[in-house]
Amino acid sequence: MDNKFPTPCLGESCGECGFRSTLFDCLSSDQLIMLSKGKDLIKASKGDIIIKQGDKVKDFIFLRVGLAKLTRVSSDGKEQLVGIARPKDFIGLLSLFSSPVHQYSIIAIEDSECCIVEFELINKLVLESGKLAFSLLQKISQVSDMLISNKLDIDNRQLRGRIAFILSLFSKDVYQSTKFNLPVSRKEIGELIDMRVENVVRILSEFRKDKIISIEGTTIEILQPDKLEWIKNHG
Amino acid sequence: MDNKFPTPCLGESCGECGFRSTLFDCLSSDQLIMLSKGKDLIKASKGDIIIKQGDKVKDFIFLRVGLAKLTRVSSDGKEQLVGIARPKDFIGLLSLFSSPVHQYSIIAIEDSECCIVEFELINKLVLESGKLAFSLLQKISQVSDMLISNKLDIDNRQLRGRIAFILSLFSKDVYQSTKFNLPVSRKEIGELIDMRVENVVRILSEFRKDKIISIEGTTIEILQPDKLEWIKNHG
DNA sequence: AACGCCTCTTGTTAAATATCAAGAATGATA
DNA sequence: TATCATTCTTGATATTTAACAAGAGGCGTT
Secondary structure, eight states: OOSOOOEEEOOOOSTTOTTOOGGGGGSOHHHHHHHHHHEEEEEEOTTOEEEOTTOBOOEEEEEEEEEEEEEEEOTTSOEEEEEEEOTTOEETHHHHHHOSBOSSEEEEEEEEEEEEEEHHHHHHHHHHOHHHHHHHHHHHHHHHHHHHHHHHHHHTSOHHHHHHHHHHIIIIIISSSSEEEOOSOHHHHHHHTTOOHHHHHHHHHHHHHTTSEEEETTEEEESOHHHHHHHHHHO | OOSOOOEEEOOOOSTTOTTOOGGGGGSOHHHHHHHHHHEEEEEEOTTOEEEOTTOBOOEEEEEEEEEEEEEEEOTTSOEEEEEEEOTTOEETHHHHHHOSBOSSEEEEEEEEEEEEEEHHHHHHHHHHOHHHHHHHHHHHHHHHHHHHHHHHHHHTSOHHHHHHHHHHIIIIIISSSSEEEOOSOHHHHHHHTTOOHHHHHHHHHHHHHTTSEEEETTEEEESOHHHHHHHHHHO
């Protein structure tokens, strides 16, 4: 389940694509046709590796549907979860311009669909259109700002606060619901917020005992969002 | 010493500026003249605030000479040191496109010189020149990649490893010398690598006792770079 | 010089977190 | 179904780090 690769599927025209990023709104119809021809649509099942750290950067990848995790192997060989990518996120955006190879792996944690555009084509469009370049600058800045800011925020919380942070992230940012299926394992949560599995488990049970959340299998429901929010900010 | 503002000083033409970033190499001579007219050169003394978190983003700032620190006030009010900016770094680059206000403060930690260009002008040049946009995309990506990667690296080290990391950073990346003046206080080191002042002090003394470094006032000399490197990677 | 305000330093103690161990639950596979 | 591997869970213990306290040294101000 961990090294299957996504399978390509039929594409459609970008011109009338409802999922298309506002990023491309500035393109002319000619340019949109180029985009349509140059892109591929792929489906990735839960667990599929979409991009592998170390792969040559040759594509521009846009998550249409689903959920994916950004991971990397740190200098000392440990696996780290860097962030979660949501629909409409440009994943792999960070390495796109800074490095010839991807700095992170991107792995689907829910069944997902991605649009893939050759980097050369994007590159060409950027050189043609200052507006597109400008939008891209904004997107990239936002993504990295978010990653850095999350990291910094997590750093000055202790364990309870971090767990609250991550629960709040899934509830508010990802699923917009107080009840959701945790798409990641305890181990992965640990990697994401820098703590051991055992402590992830322990604190989740603690929250359950305190009736802040309920846990049924992989389903989590947040019973006391206010309390969770308080812990996130002060715990 | 903490809230003086930098004083402007005489500019010169960007066309023949030896400090000019390769970023602008692609500009036409007309565009370079625009740049010359639109830019300001400022000098910032040690301690001067160059940019304040929350200020409106209206300038593009390039560090010609000196050294500066990026800091921010976290959501819970604590001061955090996010990174160190070196000459040729574009500081404030991260907030430039992602937010109307600066997300970080930038404070000179050595006497510095910066070039300041109005954002509007850069904006205009980006829209005109795809090449400039492309270079900017690369720069931004590199800066954020570096910040994120440093953060992640620091996270899976313990205290000795973090101190080794920061000493190595100053020695190799900033000063290219085994002997240098620490430009930041123990407290600031603590903020940068997430530890208490007391532990910064303690571990520095420990390294001194183990003859890995020597400390004389603010001057630090790395006596056993290999050992320090080992601690950085395994400690 | 005398004062207050920092940063720096060391020792001691408390709290947070990781490690280790061992069993339960789960899920994939033959 | 039986088996193996993995994740999950809990308890006990060790280690790491933070917090507290108290003094030393430096620097600017009056």
